[in-house]
Amino acid sequence: MxxxxxxxxxxxxxxxxxxxxxxxxxxxxxxxxDPDEVAPAVAYLSGEPRQRPLGVGWAALRELxxxxxxxxxxxxxxxxxxxxxxxxxxSGSQAQRRDAIAKLFGRATGPEQEFLRRxxxxxxRQGALEAVVTDAVAQAAELPVAEVRRALMLSGDLGLVAGLxxxxxAPGLRxxxxxxxxxxxxxxxxxxxxxxxxxxxxxxxxxEWKLDGIRVQVHRDxxxxxxxxxxxxxxxxxxxxxxxxxLRLPVTTVVLDGEAMVMHADxxxxxxxxxxxxxxxxxxxxxxxRTVPLTTYFFDVLHIDGADLLDEPGTSRYxxxxxxxxxxxxIPRIITADPVTATRFFDHALTSGHEGVVVKSLxxxxxxxxxxxxxxxxxxxxxxxxxxxxxxxGHGRRRGTLSNLHLGARDPDNGEFVMLGKTFKGLTDAMxxxxxxxxxxxxxxxxxxxxxxxxELVVEVAFDxxxxxxxxxxxxxxxxxxxxAHRPDKSAAQADTIDxxxxxxxxxxx
Numbered sequence: 001m002x003x004x005x006x007x008x009x010x011x012x013x014x015x016x017x018x019x020x021x022x023x024x025x026x027x028x029x030x031x032x033x034d035p036d037e038v039a040p041a042v043a044y045l046s047g048e049p050r051q052r053p054l055g056v057g058w059a060a061l062r063e064l065x066x067x068x069x070x071x072x073x074x075x076x077x078x079x080x081x082x083x084x085x086x087x088x089x090x091s092g093s094q095a096q097r098r099d100a101i102a103k104l105f106g107r108a109t110g111p112e113q114e115f116l117r118r119x120x121x122x123x124x125r126q127g128a129l130e131a132v133v134t135d136a137v138a139q140a141a142e143l144p145v146a147e148v149r150r151a152l153m154l155s156g157d158l159g160l161v162a163g164l165x166x167x168x169x170a171p172g173l174r175x176x177x178x179x180x181x182x183x184x185x186x187x188x189x190x191x192x193x194x195x196x197x198x199x200x201x202x203x204x205x206x207x208e209w210k211l212d213g214i215r216v217q218v219h220r221d222x223x224x225x226x227x228x229x230x231x232x233x234x235x236x237x238x239x240x241x242x243x244x245x246x247l248r249l250p251v252t253t254v255v256l257d258g259e260a261m262v263m264h265a266d267x268x269x270x271x272x273x274x275x276x277x278x279x280x281x282x283x284x285x286x287x288x289x290r291t292v293p294l295t296t297y298f299f300d301v302l303h304i305d306g307a308d309l310l311d312e313p314g315t316s317r318y319x320x321x322x323x324x325x326x327x328x329x330x331i332p333r334i335i336t337a338d339p340v341t342a343t344r345f346f347d348h349a350l351t352s353g354h355e356g357v358v359v360k361s362l363x364x365x366x367x368x369x370x371x372x373x374x375x376x377x378x379x380x381x382x383x384x385x386x387x388x389x390x391x392x393x394g395h396g397r398r399r400g401t402l403s404n405l406h407l408g409a410r411d412p413d414n415g416e417f418v419m420l421g422k423t424f425k426g427l428t429d430a431m432x433x434x435x436x437x438x439x440x441x442x443x444x445x446x447x448x449x450x451x452x453x454x455x456e457l458v459v460e461v462a463f464d465x466x467x468x469x470x471x472x473x474x475x476x477x478x479x480x481x482x483x484x485a486h487r488p489d490k491s492a493a494q495a496d497t498i499d500x501x502x503x504x505x506x507x508x509x510x
Contacts, residue, residue, distance in 0.1 A: 001033050003078055003108070004071035006044060007115045013045075014396030019132060026136030030162070033075070038166060039159025040079035042137065044119060046130045050079060050159065051086035052233070056120050060098055065106040067113050078104070078116070118395075130158060141165040143173070151176040153368035156183050156232045178308050180221045180253050183228035185368045187257075187300075189358050189375035195346055196339040198359035198376040204337035206314065206360040208299055209349040210377055211331060212272045212465065213261030214279050216296070220246045220254045229279075238279055241294040249324055252305050256321075258298035259331070268353040272479070273467040299331045302366055310366045314374075317366065335362070346378060355379050355464070381462050382504065384409070384478075384496045385487060387417050388457045391439050392450050394424070394432070402436040402451060403427065407461060407481065409474070409498040417455050418474040418498045426462075426482035435486060458487040458495050466504050474498050 009029035013022045026045055033041045043050040081104045088096050105113050134152055138145040143165055151161045151173040164172035178184060192198035199205060215230040216239070225243045227236045236243060242260050262270040262278055269275075278292045301321045302309055309317050321330065332349075336342050346357045356379035364374030386407040394403030404424040408417035427435070435457070442453035461481050469477035478501075 001029075001037055001041065001075050002071050003073040003075055003112050003115075005029065005032065006041060006075055007111050010045065010115060011111075013132075014399075017397055019135075022132050023135045023139055026133055027139035030136055030140040035163070035167065037075040037079070038162045041075050042133055042158050042162045044075070044078075045136075046133045046158065047119070048122065049082050049119060051082045054082065054086050054120060055088070055093075055097060056085065056101060060101050061117055061121065064113060064117075065102055067105075067110040068107055069109070071109050071112065073107055073112060077107075134158060134161075137162045137165055141169065143170055147173045152185065154178050154184050156185050178255070178303055178310060180255060180303060181219050181224070181226055183217050183219070183226075183232040183234075184255075184302070185232070186215060186217060186230055187367050187375060188371035189377040190371050190373055192359070192376045192378050193381075195342045195357070195359070195378055198378050199337060199339055199342060201373050201376060202359055202361045204335065205362060206318070206333050206335050207342045207345050208331050208333040208358050208360060209352070210355040210358050210379065211259045211261060211297060212269060212355045213259035213275055213297075216242055216258050216260045218242060218246045218254075218256040218258065218296075218298075220249070220251065220256075222252055223247065235279060238282065238285060239294060240285060241289060242296045245296045245329060251324055253303065254301065254305070254324065255303040256298045256325070257300035257302065258296055260294045260296050262292055263295045271467060272465065273469075276467075296329060297331045298325045298329055299333075300366065301325075310368065312365060313363045314360055314365075315362045350380060379464065382465070383460055383462050383484065384501065385458050385490060385494065386420065386461050387455045387492045387495045388435075388439065388442075388453060388459060389417055389419060389455055390450050390452045391435070392422075392424075398424070398432060401432045402439050403432060405435075405459065405483065406450075407459070407478070408455065409501050410492065410495045412497050412499065417492075417495075419472050420474060420498075420501060421469075421472065421477045421481055423461070423478075423481040423483060425480075426484060431483070431486065438486075438488075455492050458490040458492060460484045460487050466501055474501070476501055 006029060009025055012025040016022060030041065040050050081100065085097055085100045105116065108116060134148055135145050138148040147170050148161060148165055151164065152158055154176045155161055161173065217228045219226045225236065225246045226234060227239050227242050229235055239260060246256065260279065262275045264270055274292065278288060278294065281288055298321060301317055301324060304320055304324060309320060334345050349357050356377060359376045359378060361374045367374055386409055388405050389408045390406040391402040392404035394401045404422050406419060406422050408419045411418050438457060439451060439453050442456055443451050444454055445452045462484050463478040464480040466476050467479055469475060471477065
């Protein structure tokens with residue numbers, strides 16, 4: 001298949017808000033994919049390269065060659081080129097990577113260059129997330145979507161699942177089983193505004209502290225342990241403490257779900273940024289574990305000594321967890337249907353320095369890869385009034401509108417504004433239309449992607465926390481920021497200060 005055909009399918013998906021229409025467009029494209037192109041095609045349509053990490057950042061894409069006149073690239077050509085780029089390492093690899101990127105982009109047409117740039121940098125916001133592509137695979141292969149979803153849940157590899165679906169149909173998909181040592185997609189939690197709303201959905205439930213660590217899935221087969229992240233990356237070599245925790249358990253084989261994080265000596269959590277830095281580091285693990293040790297907490301078990309527990313209710317899985325994992329390594333939890341009792345437990349989690357709680361149905365199986373109503377997270381909502389400093393043009397449905405806001409806090413010492421991050425989340429179509437008109441009125445300059453504006457428009461922003469950042473001049477950034485409302489009733493002089501943001505960060509850390 002020509003890359004141009006895949007780009008056309010991507011554009012068709014981006015131009016519609018209808019999930020049904022997205023699925024149909026993707027299914028039509030997948031029917032034309034050759035068998036050896038299935039894995040890269042589904043990866044690209046899901047919004048990321050099959051190769052991770054590529055080691056290519058924005059700097060390598062600043063100066064690209066002129067586009068080719070005619071589309072000649074196949075999907076397999078691109079995949080082979082990205083394989084070669086991902087394999088580059090050692091002395092001189094940076095220059096080799098730049099040359100390889102130039103050759104790749106030099107063979108691509110203008111639309112293909114734009115697609116590849118956004119694919120490589122993670123900016124391919126086309127609405128074709130993995131769940132939609134999964135449904136499209138089922139439709140293209142004329143199979144029940146439940147069969148495809150379960151195979152994906154157990155394998156964690158949509159390319160593998162798509163290949164089986166097209167080559168072998170349902171019998172091939174049914175050969176996929178939970179295999180110790182091969183990660184599966186984690187079960188995810190939906191959100192509720194408060195404890196009462198969560199319990200109204202679940203009835204009597206387990207209420208667990210929600211820790212702000214790195215999600216880990218731990219597989220042990222006798223003395224062999226492997227540790228995977230939420231995105232199914234293998235981080236075993238970086239987390240010896242997690243490996244040792246698994247090896248201490250009185251089992252032969254086990255698959256556990258949990259969190260790894262860096263703690264203060266008094267048992268309170270360190271900032272998430274420290275945990276992320278520790279787990280992201282590939283340097284001198286022995287030294288890192290002495291200075292920044294990890295603590296592991298488990299909250300679910302998916303397999304134990306030859307028995308798969310995925311389809312067991314939450315009560316049965318937790319009983320198996322209790323029989324396997326010592327209390328000190330389990331996340332605190334209670335069982336209640338009483339909102340008052342649950343709220344007290346929620347408050348205790350917050351005062352202990354944690355994010356909030358997860359309310360878990362006692363009956364649901366482990367719904368891997370799904371964000372259903374079986375698990376519901378409840379967190380306090382932090383808000384700030386921040387000033388828009390610049391804004392980026394939108395993509396897909398948002399093309400032609402100013403979408404991604406650059407947000408800044410006021411520096412009371414000099415009256416300037418300190419950037420804290422970007423967000424396009426939370427904006428309705430009406431909000432997009434209004435802010436596009438208003439921000440164009442405030443425009444002072446622009447480039448191809450951005451419009452810079454007078455720092456006058458205030459927006460109310462919700463966020464999950466504040467973390468250290470070397471990317472922004474204030475040294476901190478917001479986590480998971482989303483716009484709640486435009487506040488034209490407030491002046492920029494009334495916006496929150498960078499001191500207030502840093503104070504939030506310090507209080508969360510202490």
